[in-house]
Amino acid sequence: MKNLGDMMKQVQEMQSKMQEMQVKLEEATVTGTSGGGLVNVMLNGKGAMKGVTIDPSLLVPEEKEILEDLILAAHGDARTKVEKMMAEQMNDVTGGMPLPPGFQMPM
Numbered sequence: 001m002k003n004l005g006d007m008m009k010q011v012q013e014m015q016s017k018m019q020e021m022q023v024k025l026e027e028a029t030v031t032g033t034s035g036g037g038l039v040n041v042m043l044n045g046k047g048a049m050k051g052v053t054i055d056p057s058l059l060v061p062e063e064k065e066i067l068e069d070l071i072l073a074a075h076g077d078a079r080t081k082v083e084k085m086m087a088e089q090m091n092d093v094t095g096g097m098p099l100p101p102g103f104q105m106p107m
Contacts, residue, residue: 014093014094017092017093018093021089021090021092021093024045024089025044025045025046025085025086025089026044026045026046027044027045028044028045028085029042029043029044029045029050030042030043030044030045030078030081030082030085031043031078031081032073032074032075032076032077032078032079032080032081033074033077034070034071034073034074034077035055035058035070035073035074037055038054038055038057038058038070039052039053039054039055039058039067039070039071039073039074040052040053040074041071041074041075041077041078042078043075043078043079043081043082044082045082045085045086045089046082047079047082049075052071052074054067054071058070
């Protein structure tokens, strides 16, 4: 039964690390850019949008569609960075141990 006790201890440690990771993700900020830095979208580590900055040169009525596309592209860039950061932190928490297929990290 010693192995079971060790395994339970490891599970508890992993749970604690996952809770710490959740706090870090909530506090982290990732910035996605598009248009050569003309549009920036800031997300927290859980993917919630925290801010948008738009270069004033894009605030022209004739450029509306371009601006909308740039915002979407910047958001996509930030989202990709958030997913990469989450994967890296999850790898740190699990020590590289593969998780079961379909496992979803609680968010």
